[in-house]
Amino acid sequence: DQADPALVQDLRARAATKKVAVLGITGTGGAGKSSLTDELIRRLRLDQEDRLRVAMISIDPSRRKSGGALLGDRIRMNAIAPWGQEQRVYMRSLATRDTGSEVSAALPDVIAACRAAGFDLVIVETSGIGQGDAAIVPLVDVPVYVMTPEFGAASQLEKIDMLDFAEFVAINKFDRKGAADALRDVAKQVQRNREAFGKKPGEMPVFGTMASRFNDDGVTALYQAMKPRLAALGVKLDDGKLPPVATRHSTHQVPIVPAARSRYLAEIADSVRAYKADAVAQSRRAREVQQLRASARMLGEGGASSHAAAIDALGGLADSREARLPPALRALLGAWPQLQQAYAGDDYVDKVRDREIRTSLVHTTLSGNKIRKVALPRYEDDGEILKWLLLDNVPGAFPYTAGTFRFKRENEDPTRMFAGEGDAFKTNRRFKLLSAGLPAKRLSTAFDSVTLYGNDPALRPDIYGKVGNSGVSIATLDDMKVLYSGFDLTSPSTSVSMTINGPAPTILAMFMNTAIDQKLDAFRAEEKREPDDAEAGEIAAWVKQNVRGTVQADILKEDQGQNTCIFSTEFSLKVMGDIAEYFVQHKVRNFYSVSISGYHIAEAGANPISQLAFTLSNGFTFVEA
The missing domain is CATH 3.40.50 (Rossmann fold)
Structure with a gap:
């Protein structure tokens, strides 16, 4: 105006x-x-x-x-x-x-x-x-005209003016249920609107898209x-650089979790609840067997001949109930005395490949008190014993409530050397300072926000003050080589963890190439020549099998907590699956392609219960995906 x-x-x-x-x-x-x-x-x-x-x-x-x-x-x-x-x-x-x-x-x-x-x-x-x-x-x-598959009944299409005027129609969010039917119905409506009955509905300018x-x-x-x-x-x-596509709608529609497995979390919860309910029922049955046998024994101790029929009846009832206990549970109860004996001494003796391994079961405090590392419950009731074995058990035994290993290591882990500041040269000096004089090199790497979002640190002016802030700036393979120069990345005493998610596949590829190039350089220095193709392949395969460390790469946690995402969640999960498959094919056993974590979810506001719930569900989702 x-x-x-x-x-x-x-x-x-x-x-x-x-x-x-x-x-x-x-x-x-x-x-x-x-x-x-x-x-x-x-x-x-x-x-x-x-x-x-x-x-x-x-x-x-x-x-x-x-x-x-x-x-x-x-x-x-x-x-x-x-x-x-x-x-x-x-x-x-x-x-x-x-x-x-x-x-x-x-x-x-x-x-x-x-x-x-x-x-x-x-x-x-x-x-x-x-x-x-x-x-x-x-x-x-x-x-x-852009629409979604949710337009109601097909008759609603008659009311949409733009289907008369639009030269192109896009049915977006084509991954939603009923999208294929919507594409057919809209194409038929456009055909009727244009009176193009000499053409097939599939020839109408209607496209299924997933932006x-x-x-x-x-x-x-x-x-x-x-x-x-x-x-x-x-x-x-x-003519353009994009290759032509032979479709009119989105293909390769791979959801995070297939539709047939959409109840996977509910199935896990149902399985756990059913297992616990069965454990309670079986423990009740074991208690009844013990009670019936105890009653029969006490009647027998009375010595009265009139009790013979009752004793036989009690014995029969006990036998019938015991027969309903699964053999595995009867064996579990039968092994309880041996389990008590194994944890009663001062040492736990374990045999591995004809080798006897002794682990101390007692810790002596500064006051001279002896505290047992594993304390068994003092139950005498078979029902309580069986319920404890089924729901708790000792460490290293199913259901692993007390831990996945029988004992915790007594030796202290090497210091986790967490660093990341400035450029690769500065962080490399920091790593060397932190690890000086220590036998193990546990290099934990923090990246700056420019790297976390996969941006170019050379662009101005948006990145001023961000390059190298609260993390190291890594933009090229040369940066990665400088970052870990002076460290033998394939040494058993060297471990590298990288806290990065969105560009994790690229950073992981840079790290693997850095480790491989280290060994190739060592070969050149030792042999005074270039390795041939076979030798280079053997070196690369050996490096992949011996390099140690972890990359976080938890894209679900990022989507929920910090949002350092670059690609869509579906695409990122597919790449994670591809990396896991690559690791299996190349026997990469000492380097972990994902670290499912929850502390960033807590930083975003989750309480401890929801943090644990999200972390567990993310782990199960990765398995399903």
């Missing part, structure tokens, strides 16, 4: 002399329009090698009560950032104001300004619309279908 009329007229006159295609993207609220737009821009830039200048106009609704607008679509835009020295994508957010429409009253002049500025393509994304809205159509050259999925082929199919139309409108497009 406050614009200079002369300036507006000048802009309109200049725009009239330039032919610039306008792509309009509209759809229901929450359909994923912004994410889909971002993915289309990313494909355009990749395909055309970032040659085109694109203007992105995003419209958000104004609230009637407050008059404000969120203008939040820009938070979905990841592909508009500069890839080089020059900004190729311009974005501006507009509010609808009080137009009562999904577009702003200023939109025609904004489009004119973009045309006058010489952009190669203008993309307009509207706010969410209803069934009867189509205000974007007269303002753009190529209208695109949240990395490199989704459904989005690529939509982009490639748009290219000829945009080229016809004057957009200078070449």
Whole structure:
């Protein structure tokens, strides 16, 4: 309203002399329009090698009560950032104001300004619309309608105006239930609207997309279908770098957990509850057997001949109940005296491969008191004994309530040398300072936020003050080699842990290559020649089997707690599965590809119970995925 009329007229006159295609993207609220737009821009830039200048106009609704607008679509835009020295994508957010429409009253002049500025393509994304809205159509050259599979009955499609006007229809969030049926129904509706009965529904410009999925082929199919139309409108497009896709909807839809296993956590809980209930029932049966035999014994001690029939009856009842006890539980009760004897002495004797290993069962305090390391309960009731064996048991025995190992190590672990500050040279000096004079090198690495998010530390000015802050900056393989220089990464006394999640696969690959290159350099120094292919392969295989350490790579915990995520959760889990498979194939047994942790969940606000619950469920989810 406050614009200079002369300036507006000048802009309109200049725009009239330039032919610039306008792509309009509209759809229901929450359909994923912004994410889909971002993915289309990313494909355009990749395909055309970032040659085109694109203007992105995003419209958000104004609230009637407050008059404000969120203008939040820009938070979905990841592909508009500069890839080089020059900004190729311009974005501006507009509010609808009080137009009562999904577009702003200023939109025609904004489009004119973009045309006058010489952009190669203008993309307009509207706010969410209803069934009867189509205000974007007269303002753009190529209208695109974005919807989800949840539109109700197929008859509801008759009411959607945009299915009459849209040149392309995207059914986003195609991983949802019923998406394939929705694609068929929408394609048939578009066929009826266009009266294109000479074509098959599958030939209609209706696409199934998953904008949240990395490199989704459904989005690529939509982009490639748009290219000829945009080229016809004057957009200078070449053949492009993206390979053609032979589909009209997203494929490779692999959920985190398959549908058939969606109750895996409930099944685990049901199994645990059923096991505990059975343990209580079996302990009751064992108690009854003991009570019946004790009653028969006491009657026999009375010596009365009249008790003979009762003694036989009690013995029969005891035998029948004992027969209902599983053989494994009868053996468990039968071995109880031997278990008591094994833990009664001062030493626990264990035989491993004909070798006798003795472990002290007693700890003597400074006051001279002897405290047993493992104290068995003083139960005499068979029911309580069996219940304890089934629900608790000694350490190192099922169900491992007291621990997975029989005893804890008495020797102290080497110091965990946690460091990460500045560049690789500075952190390497810190590692050497911390480990000086110690037999074991337990190098625990912290990375700065630039590395944690996989960003380029050379870009200015956004990363000022962040490079090397609260962690080491690692951007290249050379950085990784400097970080661990001077340490033999394959030595049994060297262990490396890396606290990193989003870019963990890349950092892990850098670490493995660093360890391999160390041994290759040692070979060159010793043999005074280059290793041949067979020797290099043997060295690499040996390194993978002997390197020790852990990479955190817990992407579920990151999604719940800290959010240092780069890719979608589904894609990240797939990569984690690929790494686990690679480790199995190459016999990588001493380096762990994931560390399921919970302390970051606690830092995000979880209490101890929910922290443990999330951590356990994450572990089970990794197994299922």
